[in-house]
Amino acid sequence: MNLSPEDITAILLSLKIAVTATLLSLPIGFATAWLMVFRHFRVKVLLEVLINLPLTLPPVVIGYFLLLFFGRNGWGGAMLRAAGVEFIFTWKAAVVASATVGFPLLVRSIRLGMESIDRQLLQASRSLGASWYDTLFTVVLPLSLRGMIAGSSLMFARSLGEFGATIIVAGNIPGVTQTIPLAIYDYASSPTGTSMALSLCGVSVALSVIILLLHEVIGKQLETRREA
């Protein structure tokens, strides 16, 4: 294994961005999934398309839209400037890029979990004196836990691999916004970088395997606990 100090920084930065993006998206993802599963409203199909759009759009396109929105002349950019927040070409922009791209995966998994909840459990909860938000936190949330863990691990893994959107809104600045994929891109474009690139590829594979294993183990544990 041949990792330079810059590579270590890139790995840590990747983890930081993926963790932040996932944690920030979880409550929003939960609320969105709940809205889609349990509520009836008119523009549901539209929201559905909007949520899933990042799944099919090239990440570069998403990155470009984010750049326009948060850039100097965009609404988001103006608001952030008013609040004194530096955004474009910082790690925060990478978080937003990762969150946008990974969000549909998160919502999808949570939805699957929620759809399998028996509606009569919610009716039982209401008739036993629990209000809708009480039911949301004491019945829906715990029963969606598996979906949330599955979705988070998928999203976390997707965030670690985010490239297209990130390079546009956050750039590729070593030590500031350079994540593992961006570092590999740099090594791949230099004639002497093959072994360095391969080391980082190895780290990528290892991280993915660990996440998928954790995902399986936690899923199994929740299942056996429920059966106990």
Add this chain to the structure above:
Amino acid sequence: MKLSIDIQKRLGSFDLAMQSAIEGDHSGIFGASGSGKSTLVHMISGLMTPDSGELYLDDVCLYSSRKRVNLAPEKRRIAIVFQHARLFPHLGVKANLLFGYKRCHPEHRKISPEALIEVLNLGHLMKRGVNKLSGGEKQRVALGRAVLANPRLLVMDEPLSALDDSLRYQIIPYLRSVSEEFGVPYLFISHSISEMQLMTDQVMVVSQGRIEGISTPDQLARAGMANNPKGYLNLLRLNGAKAHDGLFHCPWGSGELIISDGKTGEESLFELSSRDIILFKQHPEAISARNLLECTVTELFDSDGRKGVVLESGGKTLVAEIVRSAAEELEISTGNTLFAAIKASAFRRLG
């Protein structure tokens, strides 16, 4: 408990319009599947909103389109026992039981968990996960959970349909005793006449989205006698059976009944079809049937071409069913003395 209903609801091509009132702590809603009784229950408990009309439980307005009142389900204090127990799978038995109790305002908490656990015999289940319970145990926990919410009204929505016969009749005494012990009025929903006979004092009959009327379970059983494949089911609770020669002798009124499938010790419930009773005008010399009862005819009723004969023997009543021509031949009228022959094997033990 008094429930006043005057509601309308359209669901696709199904049109529900119900107007009636039912009073009494052991009431029932009877109807075939698809008659609208489930929809009615959902609207009573607030899980579905009627299109228009009014709903009152005692003097509390649950719903009124005129006054723009639609009480949220959690504010109605109407707890439901579902057909399948629907226990919360992420909670243990204890947490399931206390779910409603914890959310009940302290001033309404009249039933204590300890007393309920005692009555429902749940003590040994408290530490178990809900998926490790049998069907009957699950239903008992679900019943306990609903009662511990200290509701104004307990709605039992076909709570026995998912259980097999022997379990069903083991649960019924619990359903009744819990309501009587703690004074919780209930509304029992079912399509089974015998369940209605065992659980309720008056019944609201629902058919095709309409309320056909209020009746007693006995009237209901009599009206359905001719069309029910088992006729009118006489339900007998018998105690103190003694085994003798492979048969069981059970005291019944001032006499006794001889039954093949009996049980000594505890009280048992038996059903006897009105079609398994043979009537004689005179005492037959010798018959193979083990029971021959001298009875007085107290009432005659018609059910779709059949005659129901209400018999009184030793202070107890039985309903026998005969075809009209037999009634004419035997010249049966109120006050007659008849002999009823019943085979020992005709009594079916329910639990």
